[in-house]
Amino acid sequence: MSVPSEGARAAGSEGRMLLQACVNGARDPAEHPWLSLDPGVVADDAARAVAAGAREVHVHPKDAAGRDSLAADDVARWVWAVRQAAPGVPVGVTTGEWAEPDIERRLAAIESWTELPDHASVNWHESGADEVAALLLRRGVAVEAGLWDAAGFEVWKRSPVRDRCLRVLIELPDEPAETVREHAEGMIAHVSLEGPDLPVLLHGEEGSTWPVFDLAVELGLDSRIGLEDTLLLPDGSSAPGNAALVRAAVQRMRGV
Helix, strand or coil: CCCCCHHHHCCCCCCCCCEECCCCCCCCCHHHHCCCHHHHHHHHHHHHHHHHHCCCEECCEEEECCEEEEEHHHHHHHHHHHHHHCCCCEEECCCCEEHCCCHHHHHHHHHCCCCCCCCCEEEEECCCCHHHHHHHHHHCCCEEEEEEEEEHHHHHCCCCHHHHHCEEEEEEECCCCHHHHHHHHHHHHHHHCCCCCCCCEEECCCHHHHHHHHHHHHCCCEEEEEECCCCCCCCCCCCCHHHHHHHHHHHHCCCC
């Protein structure tokens, strides 16, 4: 994937830019009313986000205590709930190390999944990323390669499954808006050298969320929005839910 030329950097077309709704993340449920521990409630909000313009859903399955979970029963409940609420929409989940730090138990959990998501994100700065990705692919689950920093990129570029990834997620941390472009374009340039044909989904978190989203629109890249990344609308007001965040994102994609 190469960075578009300056003349191609007009606001991205709504039709060609993939918008993913990241509906809950690893946040504490107390942070927002829609960060429920009930998968049906979150799934209904995800369906509203899809109706507002999202084309995929990324969800973090939870256990009874509200922690991110890779356990088969939890993954099945959450993935099934989203599929029931938004039929035909691709559903992705996390495989974050924080959900299961022990790599052998993480692999065993993924091996036990019965309701397989369409794709799963794998963070390449985490231990066991190659093994997790290889297992997902063997089970027929597409892999989103999560690259947060240079260290993760170095591991990913040597990965035997690098070219089999569905896309690369370039994830920028909460950082000042004035540093977003340099950081993002540097990562994009490195990825384009190693995987020129891989789609890139660019997104930020917290304070960098909207500046990074606008940059993704400008560069014609895929992106995502949702309560996982930010609780705020572009004007700084609290977002009522994921659908409101998606509507704001679609307006920016249209240049409104």
